[in-house]
Amino acid sequence: MRKPMNNRQFLIAALGFGILLRLVLMPFFAHVDLFSEARRVFYVLENDHLFDNTHRFVVFYIEVIFSAFSTFFIDVTEGLFHIPDPTQSVASLVDYQFFLNDPNIYKHLFFFKLPYLIFDIATALLIWRFVDKPEHRKIALLLWLFNPLTLFSTYIFGRFEVISLFFLVASALQLKYDRVFFASVLFALALHCREINLLYTPFLLIALIDFKDHWSRNAIVVAGSVATIATIYLLPAWLVNLSGGNTQLFVGSDVINQGDTLNKLLSLGYYWFYPVVIGLAALAIYQWEIGYKPKAERFIVCASVVLFIYFGFNVHSVHYAAWLVIFPILSIQYGKKVVLPFIALSGTWLLLWLLKTDTGVFTLFLAAPLSTDFIGMGHFPSFFEKHIATDSFTLHQAIQLVRSLFLVVMGFFTYRVLKSESK
Amino acid sequence: MTTIDRRIGTLLLAIVAAITLSNTSFAQVTTHDLKSAGTDQYRVSGNDPYIVFNAQGPDQNASHLIFDLGSDLKGVPLELFFMAEGELFDPYFKVGFTATKFPSVLALPENIKLTPSTRLRLDITACAECLISTKNLPMLAHNPANDIAEVELTNVQNGVSILNNQPRAISTQGWRLNDLSGDLTHFEISGSDPFLVSPKLTTSTSKLAGVYFKLIAPSSDEVSNDYQLFYQTERHPFSISAHSTLRIISASSQTVEFVVPLDFLSSEQPPDLVLERLRLDIPNITGKWALIEARLVHQDQATDAKSLIPQHVQIKQQRASGLALAKKSLINVASDTSFLISYILLLLLICALFLRAYRSS
Numbered sequence: 001m002r003k004p005m006n007n008r009q010f011l012i013a014a015l016g017f018g019i020l021l022r023l024v025l026m027p028f029f030a031h032v033d034l035f036s037e038a039r040r041v042f043y044v045l046e047n048d049h050l051f052d053n054t055h056r057f058v059v060f061y062i063e064v065i066f067s068a069f070s071t072f073f074i075d076v077t078e079g080l081f082h083i084p085d086p087t088q089s090v091a092s093l094v095d096y097q098f099f100l101n102d103p104n105i106y107k108h109l110f111f112f113k114l115p116y117l118i119f120d121i122a123t124a125l126l127i128w129r130f131v132d133k134p135e136h137r138k139i140a141l142l143l144w145l146f147n148p149l150t151l152f153s154t155y156i157f158g159r160f161e162v163i164s165l166f167f168l169v170a171s172a173l174q175l176k177y178d179r180v181f182f183a184s185v186l187f188a189l190a191l192h193c194r195e196i197n198l199l200y201t202p203f204l205l206i207a208l209i210d211f212k213d214h215w216s217r218n219a220i221v222v223a224g225s226v227a228t229i230a231t232i233y234l235l236p237a238w239l240v241n242l243s244g245g246n247t248q249l250f251v252g253s254d255v256i257n258q259g260d261t262l263n264k265l266l267s268l269g270y271y272w273f274y275p276v277v278i279g280l281a282a283l284a285i286y287q288w289e290i291g292y293k294p295k296a297e298r299f300i301v302c303a304s305v306v307l308f309i310y311f312g313f314n315v316h317s318v319h320y321a322a323w324l325v326i327f328p329i330l331s332i333q334y335g336k337k338v339v340l341p342f343i344a345l346s347g348t349w350l351l352l353w354l355l356k357t358d359t360g361v362f363t364l365f366l367a368a369p370l371s372t373d374f375i376g377m378g379h380f381p382s383f384f385e386k387h388i389a390t391d392s393f394t395l396h397q398a399i400q401l402v403r404s405l406f407l408v409v410m411g412f413f414t415y416r417v418l419k420s421e422s423k
Numbered sequence: 424m425t426t427i428d429r430r431i432g433t434l435l436l437a438i439v440a441a442i443t444l445s446n447t448s449f450a451q452v453t454t455h456d457l458k459s460a461g462t463d464q465y466r467v468s469g470n471d472p473y474i475v476f477n478a479q480g481p482d483q484n485a486s487h488l489i490f491d492l493g494s495d496l497k498g499v500p501l502e503l504f505f506m507a508e509g510e511l512f513d514p515y516f517k518v519g520f521t522a523t524k525f526p527s528v529l530a531l532p533e534n535i536k537l538t539p540s541t542r543l544r545l546d547i548t549a550c551a552e553c554l555i556s557t558k559n560l561p562m563l564a565h566n567p568a569n570d571i572a573e574v575e576l577t578n579v580q581n582g583v584s585i586l587n588n589q590p591r592a593i594s595t596q597g598w599r600l601n602d603l604s605g606d607l608t609h610f611e612i613s614g615s616d617p618f619l620v621s622p623k624l625t626t627s628t629s630k631l632a633g634v635y636f637k638l639i640a641p642s643s644d645e646v647s648n649d650y651q652l653f654y655q656t657e658r659h660p661f662s663i664s665a666h667s668t669l670r671i672i673s674a675s676s677q678t679v680e681f682v683v684p685l686d687f688l689s690s691e692q693p694p695d696l697v698l699e700r701l702r703l704d705i706p707n708i709t710g711k712w713a714l715i716e717a718r719l720v721h722q723d724q725a726t727d728a729k730s731l732i733p734q735h736v737q738i739k740q741q742r743a744s745g746l747a748l749a750k751k752s753l754i755n756v757a758s759d760t761s762f763l764i765s766y767i768l769l770l771l772l773i774c775a776l777f778l779r780a781y782r783s784s
Contacts, residue, residue: 008784016777023770027762028752077734079647079672094649094668097737106762370752376744 007134011141015124018145022120025155026113027106029366031319032096034158038112040089040250041067042081052249054236058167058192059160062115070111074104089250093359100368109158109369116154120162123326126169130176131333139339140332144325148346153319156366161322164193168200168303172330176296180208184225188232196323199280199310200303201229203287207299211291279309286418297334303327304417312410315403318353318361321345324413331417341413348409352402354380355395448562449476449543463558464493472553473546476561481537485563488543489571491526493556496547498523500577504544505535512544514657515625515697519548519578526559528567529574532581537563583697586630586721593634593701593717597622607714618651618704619714626698628656628688632725633732634701635718637680641710647672647735648706652683657697670735682720682731684738 005013041063044050053060080102083089091099099105127144131137144150153161167190174183187204190197208225209218240247287302304327311324324345328338353361357380367374377383385395456469465474488503498521506516520529543561547553567573595607598621602614634652650669653661667683689696698719705712720728743751756763 006784009781012777012781012784016773016781019773019777020770023766023773027756027766079670079735082646084646094737097668098670098735101735101737103759104762106756106759106766110762110766370755371743371748373742373744374748378742 007138010138011128014138014141014145015121018124019117019121021146021151022117022155025151026117027110028370029156030109030158030369031361031366032091032093034109034112035096035099036089036091037063037160038067038099038108039081039083039091039095040086042076043083043086043089044249045071046081049246049249051240051243052246054240054247055250056193056195057236058189059163062119062163063112063160066111066115070107070114074107074111077102077104086250087248093365096365097368100365105369113155113158116160116162119166120150120154123162123166123169126166126173127329130169130173130330133333136332136335140329143329143332143339143342147325147342149325149349150322153322157319159319159322161194161319164190164197165322165326167193168197168326169330171204172296172300172327175204175207175299176294178295180221180225181228184228185232188229191229191233192236194323196310196320199306200299202280202284203302203306204299206284206287207295207302209291210295276310276313279312280306283309297331300327300330301334301336301417304331305414308410308414308417312407315352315356315406318349318357321349328413328417336417336419338413338416341409341416344409344412348402348406352399352406355384355399355402357381448479448560450479451475451557451560452477452542457555460554463556465555465557467547467550467553467555471546472550472555473544474555474557476543476545478537478539478541478543478563480539481541482563482565483537485531485537485565487528487530487564487567487573488561489526489528489564489567490545490561491556491559492522492545493525493554493558495553496522496550496555497525499550499553500548502546502548502578503529504546505532505541507542507544512542515580515583517578517580518576520574520576522572522574524572526571527574528564528571529576532579580625583625583627585627586719588630588721588723590635590721590724591626591719593621593624593719595714595717598714603712610712612705612707612709612712615707616704617707618702621701621703621717623700624698624719626719628685628696628698630722631688631698632686632720632722633682633684633728635680635682635716635720635728635731636703636714637678637716638705639677639711639713639715640679640705641708641712642675642677643673643706643708645673645706648708650681650706651704653702653704654685654688655699655702656688657699661700661702665739667739668737669733671733672735678715680731681733682728684732684736686722686725687739 040053041060044053044060044064045068050064080099099108102108124141124144127140128137131140150162150165153159167186171183171186171190174180174186183204187197187200191201205222205225208221210221213221237247283302283305287298290298290301307324307327311321315321328336328342332338354363357363359365359379363375363378363380364372381395384398389395389398452475454465454472454474456467456472457465457474458468460466492501500519500521502517502519504512504514504517506513516532516535518529518532547555598607598619600606600610600619602612602617603610603619604613605611607619640648647670650671651666652669653666655661656665659665667685669681669683671679671681685698688698701717703717756766
């Protein structure tokens with residue numbers, strides 16, 4: 001009779017299949033955003049601007065180190081990553097096509113995603129460590145390793161979301177063991193990976209408050225955490241300024257005019273802004289009310305719901321959905337049943353972005369080193385309009401319908417994450 | 424009544440035409456996207472209207488065709504296909520023309536073969552609701568009389584040429600220059616969209632590796648300059664989806680020469696089989712330009728030509744899916760041998776390491 005797999009064997013088998021799957025995807029897919037990022041990285045390397053960029057600097061320097069390492073294996077074609085003006089660093093499709101036709105395209109894609117693979121697998125190991133019960137940790141591990149959202153975002157779209165998620169998990173793990181300082185340090189590093197992580201900050205700080213402790217102790221803990229996070233967050237820009245560097249190296253005029261964006265935000269120019277504010281305020285009250293629960297649980301539950309509220313009203317870009325993955329997976333530690341919502345999320349996310357795709361998402365260019373029609377249907381929205389849409393059910397209506405379903409899935413997730421743990 | 428009318432009409436046409444007319448006329452075989460609109464009359468009813476005629480014992484020495492299709496077709500572009508294989512007409516054997524009055528006469532292409540089975544297909548290319556008369560059927564003639572207007576052929580295709588294993592120069596005659604002033608030997612940019620369009624090539628892509636250009640270009644302040652090559656085939660006109668872009672790193676020499684690969688055309692699905700024309704878009708650099716030479720490169724010369732393919736070239740990406748995709752991917756990946764070997768070794772190593780760890784746990 002065959003022996004059942006032990007926990008260690010399960011971990012090894014899951015990691016083995018997970019890594020193989022990732023290695024198979026790595027060299028053959030990329031969105032134009034990956035090339036824009038690579039141009040910035042090589043610009044810094046080729047023009048000796050190593051200390052001139054503070055934007056998402058943790059991710060950026062990890063990419064710089066790995067790209068420098070890749071040059072031992074790749075003879076980079078002259079001018080491939082040339083940027084005439086660093087403030088206009090977003091690549092055009094013509095530039096991207098040159099990249100796709102480069103003889104070293106597969107090596108470039110492989111090496112550029114290599115740090116993502118390392119952080120991705122490291123995140124899997126942290127999840128394994130975070131979840132205590134064997135049956136729960138297996139589910140959590142499988143959800144992380146084989147969910148289509150992070151696989152797509154990281155190895156097909158080719159973005160660095162997993163690095164940001166790694167620091168968030170590491171921070172949550174420290175919080176689980178009450179190591180507030182290290183949790184704050186790691187959270188600050190996560191802020192240097194993605195600005196969206198700022199949304200979690202108030203919930204991390206509220207989670208640090210222990211209702212059993214005296215208020216003065218709580219005040220010291222929270223103040224210490226704020227100081228740690230603020231220092232680490234502001235230090236790089238301060239140091240670069242001090243040394244005469246240029247923190248605006250890749251910043252274009254469109255980003256500099258942020259005053260317009262703020263005015264638009266506050267004048268309801270962004271329809272999703274106020275529902276999100278209302279939802280987050282309500283969530284903060286909820287987190288205060290569950291103050292008797294462990295710190296890590298309060299942080300994880302609320303951080304999950306933060307994104308459910310945010311994505312309920314605002315779907316943004318296809319790869320941003322990867323942010324949704326990590327906290328619900330960690331909530332499994334606290335008995336939350338999230339597998340079914342995960343399946344629903346994967347289905348609606350795929351459907352939404354098939355319909356809402358542009359040339360760079362699912363149907364064109366992603367697998368362009370191999371084919372521009374990977375799914376055999378050409379540009380799917382055009383296919384939909386030609387073969388499926390009718391006068392009374394247009395592509396626009398289909399998108400709105402699936403967006404509504406996406407909001408429902410966010411509600412489903414919220415319900416499962418907030419619901420008391422199963423017995 | 425119909426037969427009598429037709430005979431009278433044919434007789435009148437013959438009288439008007441000339442005494443040198445051949446006695447060969449054509450019988451109508453079939454129509455397409457045309458609906459009957461009375462005796463010997465049809466109205467266009469679809470997107471692809473045409474009539475097929477069958478020769479009745481053709482005069483093999485005839486050189487002209489006289490026809491009368493009714494006043495509605497005056498000024499309407501028409502196409503006559505004259506080479507059929509079974510039911511299908513070969514799109515590379517056709518003439519295009521526009522008649523300003525009827526009856527009219529057109530000169531038959533030189534090597535048209537008139538046999539007892541010769542069929543002609545007349546396509547009405549741009550008329551949504553025209554009325555077409557077949558009362559007077561087409562007739563062959565040797566030397567039509569002067570009082571019948573001879574139509575000017577706007578387009579003659581007499582087959583497709585296949586590249587032999589020698590480079591084929593593209594004639595320097597017949598190029599069209601857009602937003603460029605001067606001629607090929609000396610031109611300057613005079614507008615915002617400068618490009619050159621080749622004369623008609625009508626060349627099979629089956630042995631085509633690419634196209635070679637040699638130009639004199641003014642010096643530029645930019646680090647690099649982009650050229651674009653559009654290709655028109657029998658399936659599509661010039662379009663953004665059928666072009667390649669080249670990035671030439673600026674050099675001190677004013678002579679720019681490069682090869683644009685087009686070897687993928689014959690293997691595309693659906694295949695592009697005939698290269699009709701080329702269009703070269705040049706960068707907007709002020710100064711004196713000249714096109715010194717342009718030629719089609721045969722696949723046998725592909726190895727020599729490879730050194731002239733710029734490092735930065737955007738070749739049209741393949742649209743393959745399914746098995747064709749797997750095959751193309753394998754060919755693509757195998758072209759980078761060092762990558763392929765390292766990649767397979769890495770996959771094997773990962774498998775071996777995890778298998779070992781699994782067994783020892």
